[in-house]
Amino acid sequence: MKSENTALATYEQIHRDLTRTLEPPGRLYYGLLGVVLVVLAWAIFAWIYQLKTGLGVAGLNHPVGWGVYITNFVFWVGIAHSGTLISAVLFLLRCRWRNSIARSAEAMTIFAVMTAGLFPIIHLGRPWYFYQLLPYPQEGQLWVNFRSPLIWDVFAVGTYFIVSVLFFYTGLIPDLGTLRDRTHGWKRKLYGFFACGWQGTNKQWRSYSKVYLLLAGFATPLVVSVHSVVSWDFAVSIMPGWHSTIFAPYFVAGAIHSGLAMVLTLLIPLRRIFELDAYISRRHLEYIAKLMIVTGLILAYSYAAEFFIAWYSDNIFERYTFVYRATGRYAFAFWLMTFFNVAVPLLFFAEKIRTSTVWLFVISLLINIGMWLERLVIIVSSLSRDFLPAAWGSYKPTWVEVSITAGSFAWFLLWFLVFVKLLPIISINEIKEVWSQPGVREKDER
Amino acid sequence: MANGTEITRRDFFKVVGVGGAAATLVGCGAEPPEKLIPYLIPAEEIIPGVGLWYATTCRECPAGCGMVLKTREGRAVKAEGNPSHPVNQGALCARGQASLQGLYNPDRIREPLIRNTDGTFRPVSWEEAEGTVAKHLSTLRTEGKGQRVAFVSSLVGGSLKQLIERWMGALGSHRTFIFEALGYDGLKTAHEILFGLNTIPRYDLGKSQFIISFGADFLETWLSPVEYARGFSAMRSYRDGKMGRFYYVGPRLSLTGANADDWISTRPGTEGFLALGMIHAILSAGLATSLGAPGRKGLDALVATFSPEHVSGITGVPEKKIIELARAFATVRPSLALGGGAGWSSSNATAAAIGAALLNYVVGNIGETVEFQSYSSLDAVSRFSEIAALTEEMNRGEMSALLIHRANLVFSLPEKAGFRDALKKVPIKIAFAEFLDETTAEADVILPMHDPLESWGDYSPRQGVYSLMQPVMRPIFSTRSLGDTLVALAKKVDSKMAGQLPWPSFYDYLRESWSGLQKLLGNNEPFETFWQQALRQGGVWKKGEKETVRLKPEAVQSVLAELRLEPETKASMYLHLYPSNALYDGRGANRPWLQELPDPMTKITWGNWAEIHPQTAQKLGVTEGAVVKITSPFGTVEAPAHIYDGIRADTVALPLGEGHTAFGRYAGKRGSNPMSLISPKPGASAASSSLIPVQIEVTTAHETPASTAGNNRQEGRGIAEAVAISEIAHNAKTAHKELKQHPQLRPPHPHPENRWGMVIDLNACTGCSACMVACSAENNVPVVGRENILTGREMFWIRIERYVENDGGRIENRFLPMLCQHCDNAPCEPVCPTYASYHRPDGLNAQVYNRCVGTRYCSNNCPYKVRRFNWFEYEHPDPLNLQLNPDVTVRTKGVMEKCTFCVQRIRGAKDIAKDEGRPIRDGEITPACVQTCPTSALVFGDLKDPQSKVSQMAQDSRRYRVLESLNTEPAITYLKKIRQDNEV
Numbered sequence A: 001m002k003s004e005n006t007a008l009a010t011y012e013q014i015h016r017d018l019t020r021t022l023e024p025p026g027r028l029y030y031g032l033l034g035v036v037l038v039v040l041a042w043a044i045f046a047w048i049y050q051l052k053t054g055l056g057v058a059g060l061n062h063p064v065g066w067g068v069y070i071t072n073f074v075f076w077v078g079i080a081h082s083g084t085l086i087s088a089v090l091f092l093l094r095c096r097w098r099n100s101i102a103r104s105a106e107a108m109t110i111f112a113v114m115t116a117g118l119f120p121i122i123h124l125g126r127p128w129y130f131y132q133l134l135p136y137p138q139e140g141q142l143w144v145n146f147r148s149p150l151i152w153d154v155f156a157v158g159t160y161f162i163v164s165v166l167f168f169y170t171g172l173i174p175d176l177g178t179l180r181d182r183t184h185g186w187k188r189k190l191y192g193f194f195a196c197g198w199q200g201t202n203k204q205w206r207s208y209s210k211v212y213l214l215l216a217g218f219a220t221p222l223v224v225s226v227h228s229v230v231s232w233d234f235a236v237s238i239m240p241g242w243h244s245t246i247f248a249p250y251f252v253a254g255a256i257h258s259g260l261a262m263v264l265t266l267l268i269p270l271r272r273i274f275e276l277d278a279y280i281s282r283r284h285l286e287y288i289a290k291l292m293i294v295t296g297l298i299l300a301y302s303y304a305a306e307f308f309i310a311w312y313s314d315n316i317f318e319r320y321t322f323v324y325r326a327t328g329r330y331a332f333a334f335w336l337m338t339f340f341n342v343a344v345p346l347l348f349f350a351e352k353i354r355t356s357t358v359w360l361f362v363i364s365l366l367i368n369i370g371m372w373l374e375r376l377v378i379i380v381s382s383l384s385r386d387f388l389p390a391a392w393g394s395y396k397p398t399w400v401e402v403s404i405t406a407g408s409f410a411w412f413l414l415w416f417l418v419f420v421k422l423l424p425i426i427s428i429n430e431i432k433e434v435w436s437q438p439g440v441r442e443k444d445e446r
Numbered sequence B: 001m002a003n004g005t006e007i008t009r010r011d012f013f014k015v016v017g018v019g020g021a022a023a024t025l026v027g028c029g030a031e032p033p034e035k036l037i038p039y040l041i042p043a044e045e046i047i048p049g050v051g052l053w054y055a056t057t058c059r060e061c062p063a064g065c066g067m068v069l070k071t072r073e074g075r076a077v078k079a080e081g082n083p084s085h086p087v088n089q090g091a092l093c094a095r096g097q098a099s100l101q102g103l104y105n106p107d108r109i110r111e112p113l114i115r116n117t118d119g120t121f122r123p124v125s126w127e128e129a130e131g132t133v134a135k136h137l138s139t140l141r142t143e144g145k146g147q148r149v150a151f152v153s154s155l156v157g158g159s160l161k162q163l164i165e166r167w168m169g170a171l172g173s174h175r176t177f178i179f180e181a182l183g184y185d186g187l188k189t190a191h192e193i194l195f196g197l198n199t200i201p202r203y204d205l206g207k208s209q210f211i212i213s214f215g216a217d218f219l220e221t222w223l224s225p226v227e228y229a230r231g232f233s234a235m236r237s238y239r240d241g242k243m244g245r246f247y248y249v250g251p252r253l254s255l256t257g258a259n260a261d262d263w264i265s266t267r268p269g270t271e272g273f274l275a276l277g278m279i280h281a282i283l284s285a286g287l288a289t290s291l292g293a294p295g296r297k298g299l300d301a302l303v304a305t306f307s308p309e310h311v312s313g314i315t316g317v318p319e320k321k322i323i324e325l326a327r328a329f330a331t332v333r334p335s336l337a338l339g340g341g342a343g344w345s346s347s348n349a350t351a352a353a354i355g356a357a358l359l360n361y362v363v364g365n366i367g368e369t370v371e372f373q374s375y376s377s378l379d380a381v382s383r384f385s386e387i388a389a390l391t392e393e394m395n396r397g398e399m400s401a402l403l404i405h406r407a408n409l410v411f412s413l414p415e416k417a418g419f420r421d422a423l424k425k426v427p428i429k430i431a432f433a434e435f436l437d438e439t440t441a442e443a444d445v446i447l448p449m450h451d452p453l454e455s456w457g458d459y460s461p462r463q464g465v466y467s468l469m470q471p472v473m474r475p476i477f478s479t480r481s482l483g484d485t486l487v488a489l490a491k492k493v494d495s496k497m498a499g500q501l502p503w504p505s506f507y508d509y510l511r512e513s514w515s516g517l518q519k520l521l522g523n524n525e526p527f528e529t530f531w532q533q534a535l536r537q538g539g540v541w542k543k544g545e546k547e548t549v550r551l552k553p554e555a556v557q558s559v560l561a562e563l564r565l566e567p568e569t570k571a572s573m574y575l576h577l578y579p580s581n582a583l584y585d586g587r588g589a590n591r592p593w594l595q596e597l598p599d600p601m602t603k604i605t606w607g608n609w610a611e612i613h614p615q616t617a618q619k620l621g622v623t624e625g626a627v628v629k630i631t632s633p634f635g636t637v638e639a640p641a642h643i644y645d646g647i648r649a650d651t652v653a654l655p656l657g658e659g660h661t662a663f664g665r666y667a668g669k670r671g672s673n674p675m676s677l678i679s680p681k682p683g684a685s686a687a688s689s690s691l692i693p694v695q696i697e698v699t700t701a702h703e704t705p706a707s708t709a710g711n712n713r714q715e716g717r718g719i720a721e722a723v724a725i726s727e728i729a730h731n732a733k734t735a736h737k738e739l740k741q742h743p744q745l746r747p748p749h750p751h752p753e754n755r756w757g758m759v760i761d762l763n764a765c766t767g768c769s770a771c772m773v774a775c776s777a778e779n780n781v782p783v784v785g786r787e788n789i790l791t792g793r794e795m796f797w798i799r800i801e802r803y804v805e806n807d808g809g810r811i812e813n814r815f816l817p818m819l820c821q822h823c824d825n826a827p828c829e830p831v832c833p834t835y836a837s838y839h840r841p842d843g844l845n846a847q848v849y850n851r852c853v854g855t856r857y858c859s860n861n862c863p864y865k866v867r868r869f870n871w872f873e874y875e876h877p878d879p880l881n882l883q884l885n886p887d888v889t890v891r892t893k894g895v896m897e898k899c900t901f902c903v904q905r906i907r908g909a910k911d912i913a914k915d916e917g918r919p920i921r922d923g924e925i926t927p928a929c930v931q932t933c934p935t936s937a938l939v940f941g942d943l944k945d946p947q948s949k950v951s952q953m954a955q956d957s958r959r960y961r962v963l964e965s966l967n968t969e970p971a972i973t974y975l976k977k978i979r980q981d982n983e984v
Helices: A011-022 A027-053 A068-079 A081-092 A096-100 A102-116 A118-122 A127-133 A149-182 A185-195 A202-235 A247-273 A282-313 A316-327 A331-349 A357-384 A399-422 A428-434 B009-014 B019-027 B126-142 B158-171 B185-195 B225-235 B271-284 B293-303 B308-315 B319-331 B349-363 B384-395 B419-424 B482-493 B495-500 B506-520 B527-537 B555-562 B592-596 B614-620 B725-738 B770-779 B786-790 B857-861 B903-915 B928-932 B949-953
Strands: B052-057 B066-072 B075-081 B113-115 B121-123 B149-154 B176-179 B210-214 B245-249 B262-264 B335-339 B401-405 B428-433 B445-448 B457-462 B465-469 B539-541 B574-578 B610-612 B626-632 B635-643 B651-655 B695-702 B722-724 B756-761 B799-807 B810-818 B837-839 B845-847 B938-942 B972-975 B977-979
Touching: A011 A149, A011 A399, A011 A428, A027 A399, A068 A081, A068 A102, A068 A118, A068 A202, A068 A247, A068 A357, A068 A399, A081 A096, A081 A102, A081 A149, A081 A202, A081 A247, A096 A102, A096 A282, A096 A428, A102 A118, A102 A149, A102 A247, A102 A399, A118 A127, A118 A149, A118 A399, A127 A149, A149 A185, A149 A202, A149 A428, A202 A247, A247 A282, A247 A331, A247 A357, A282 A316, A282 A331, A282 A357, A316 A331, A316 A357, A331 A357, B052 B457, B052 B527, B075 B770, B075 B928, B113 B126, B126 B158, B126 B401, B126 B428, B126 B445, B126 B482, B149 B158, B149 B384, B158 B176, B158 B457, B158 B482, B158 B495, B158 B506, B176 B384, B185 B349, B185 B555, B210 B271, B210 B319, B210 B349, B271 B293, B271 B308, B271 B319, B271 B335, B271 B349, B293 B349, B293 B555, B308 B319, B319 B335, B319 B349, B335 B349, B384 B419, B457 B506, B465 B527, B482 B495, B482 B506, B506 B527, B527 B539, B592 B770, B610 B614, B610 B626, B614 B635, B614 B695, B635 B695, B722 B725, B725 B977, B756 B949, B770 B799, B770 B928, B928 B938, B938 B949
Parallel strands: B052 B465, B149 B176, B149 B401, B210 B245, B210 B335, B245 B262, B401 B428, B428 B445, B574 B651, B610 B635, B722 B977, B756 B972
Antiparallel strands: B052 B066, B066 B075, B113 B121, B113 B445, B457 B465, B465 B539, B610 B651, B626 B635, B626 B695, B756 B938, B799 B810, B837 B845
């Protein structure tokens, strides 16, 4: 690993460092790609099997109508959060250190939304009629039900995806121009097409900055709205354990928590493999870790508030649901998630831990697991024991659900692998921006 | 609450007699099945799309309930109770509802079969099969071996039984046996000993004020469960601050016991002694006022040794309780004692039956609530001793031929009785059967029979009830009726035999026999009028005549001889077998609806189980689902354990019905047959199985019982509510104040015309679960099988939730029918993204299958959890698919479904009302569950009409709504169960 204190010589040096990722891939890359493709193929097989046989091949039942699929949906939407938070919110807040990680975080956001978006379709009883969830003009004048949170989801996630893609693409344009100028053949044509004639003129830069700022402004409220809407899938229902006003902020905090964890999970190996320590420094990672202390504490508060309100409400159903959550069949998942999401991030109070990439990486994985379990616990433990005791049940995922879940990670990684070899994972122009004086490294502004 | 026996005009017209039309219909050959309407020239009364109803008689058990079968385009699609029939008055039990799955069973024998030398069967023509049988018979007849031929039939109706006897007579044999696994030998023996009447009386539960049952499970299987359930609910209905009392005595808390005010748990086999102790107490308290001095003298001697104190020692019931019960039984008039379970079901059936009959005699119930008549259909059933004697003869090789009609002796007799082996020693075995059951599988020639729904016949459960059976549709397979086969065989045996049976078909024989009945009834109309009338009505009824009953002088001696007074060998565990609510004696095991129907107490489906008390289970280290090995002196069975607190610690109970080794895809190789634990000896007391000691061992195997129940405790949630009887009057005064309107965020639904709703009286619901099968039949609800039940994918649109209140030892059971509540504020509606779940102007919460994409959010958000998702594409194996109701969509995989309040029936009634230019009448629409409920616990109607029955009942002071606090504004109002205040 290069020392972080090595001064960066020139813009040229930056360019070379940051486009090194685009060089022809090595064995590791192909190995990883192979694994990803195999897992994905298996998941597609499982899905086809489910389509043919019926949703009964999943572990779902009466009363547990939602399980791993919706858990995955919420999890991936959550992952999608930090990208926009980092690239838009921190941009507006002039936290320029985000320049090093914004590109990959945004890419992660887009791929996570693409993954999340699959699950509402996979979990449908009749996915071939998914278009009935869209308000499209048709002869029968049937319209969607705008009172249903599932329709809100369609719009919230759809909007988030479109804005994220636009924002991501806008930020890419200067880099695409650069790449066009330095490549040949089909790549040049490809980059050239998407660079939209970028020449780096003053006028272009002026327009670019305005658009970028505008889109950042657009994207910022979405950070809050998307997961609030997703949380309403639950909060709007009358299920004990779901029906709660705390859900929107609770879910947003949880989403950022998991999103940041995923950023760490992806960045730490990347900076190691591509020797980008100079650009994604320990300090960057440390900032993320500090942010996670905050989100972890918000989660801790939310968990506690849920239990408190269940007790304080004196509602027999709420009380039972939370006692069951902590002591029932899914208690192991509950205690694991509490430990991983709340207790483990507290380790970041120790500087040694939050500056150690090994610790950061391990903890980020644990938080990923914890956040996935959190969604599972909320969904399954509430559904399996609701109002009428005679109708209680339980849920256990089947191989089909496990396969498709594994497949979702493969799908996500596949896109990320393609991204790594196609586009610079760190924004070249934004890095150059912060290196105002080549050769002199600023302290905190990166 | 009872609808009474009157028949509405519409009901009358919908039941058509087919008479000659059906006769020709039966006579025709098979039509190619691919025709949508299987008539070349449609019969006059058939209108495509309109149901045609035929009256017939249910033959699923000996009760003989009247049925009307709805046919559509020539296919029977739904069985309902005949409203004008005196036995069941329009209701039907689960087994009656499932009779269609006998008719359409995919495992029916489809053509005659003859056994090859290698043991397999080969299909043959009727010509060949009948020829073979006739050849055998004619040889036997000419050799004068007619006496070596025996005919064993299941319980068949009057004319067919006569024909069998006549036919056998012509063959030179009088060896006709009627076999019923549950033949009520104990009951008949008791009445024989006491009164010299080998018969079973009619019990009038509705008239009684106090009932005590000694192991008689009259709400599930005993004698005539539909009739008795109706009577029971009448007796239990609340009138002027009072409600009849009911006590249940026995080692196991059955469904009937669960409906009692108290379960008096006696040591196994001692129920009869408790009755004698009560008689002792009644006599010594001088409460037997109606009894003359002469009769009393013998009785005093009989019960002399059975002082309540002594009986308390025998039975384990406190002396005080016995005296209290006796006093109440004698003073609350009229009372009724029922006793002696169904054959094997009570551990000492004869003693219990004697005790019950004597109790009735002592307090003067006979002639009041117990009506002896000149006969009951069960009189004809052969005693177990007679069947055992036949088995002996077969074993000795004295029988040359055995003809068996629909009687599964191999399965239903104790294994040690050795019938299977004895059968092997009979050279010629001819089976007249619908199914390849354990007995039929041993036959040499199998002649496939019509289902009762395809046959002509009659059945008279008791004097005064003459019920007709008519074919409701064209036969599905190449089958014939037994009557027609016998007539045809006679013609083939020889001309002499043919001469003795000159009728061209059984139909002619039946008509002739009914013309005799007409004369007997003193009816002077032309026969055709009488016949058509009877066909439309389902039979003819007149009031039965009471027989006078006197205690036989020698009765006391016989009773003392019958009751074994010496204590039984002290074993630590005893066996208790009982007929299953769904499968009866096992004949229902090949009906998928019945296999899937949860047992009302344990909620277990598809398979049997051994009920073990929690304490015993702990002692033995048995956990739920652990397979236990139960060993009696006569055999061993293995069954998964079900921990059940409704059983004594010294008793293990198993339901009958499972354990078939043949009998088709649904019954075969499922569970174990507990008949192998039973004593093969007829014994001194006929088929009353005396106590059978058993040993229980835990095996390492595990088989989770497929239960549909989550938890049977209410967890303090007030779901199935009860009210003390003394509080009702008070509540009635203050009730109107309680009707509070909850604030609403949105304006209420206008419901311009109707608002369909239901009232469910928890005090009337016995938990029998007939509604569940009726619903499945009407609404094409698929059967999902054991594996799917285990994973929680049951599809029932209506279920009976059983909740147990166990306050200090006394177990109170509450049954709560749960179906879609059709809420005004339905939580399922706003969450559906596609409006597949929406609120109709008439208040129904509808589900649009075409629009449903299957998000299942509606189900998650339904607090009643009544929505059902199609996890798979479910099968209806041919020809079960012919039963599907053409008015109801068969749902595809991936869509949500649920109770519709039988919207197709609402639609149908509205159409008729519109055609006739009038509004819908109250009571005109009955959803399938409401229609079949034996106790009328469910009432349906228009809540917008303040005069409707449902509106009136919804004002009752006992009303409440399940999960009221959620403000879902359900359309179903429940009436609380009524609890008696104090004991006895």
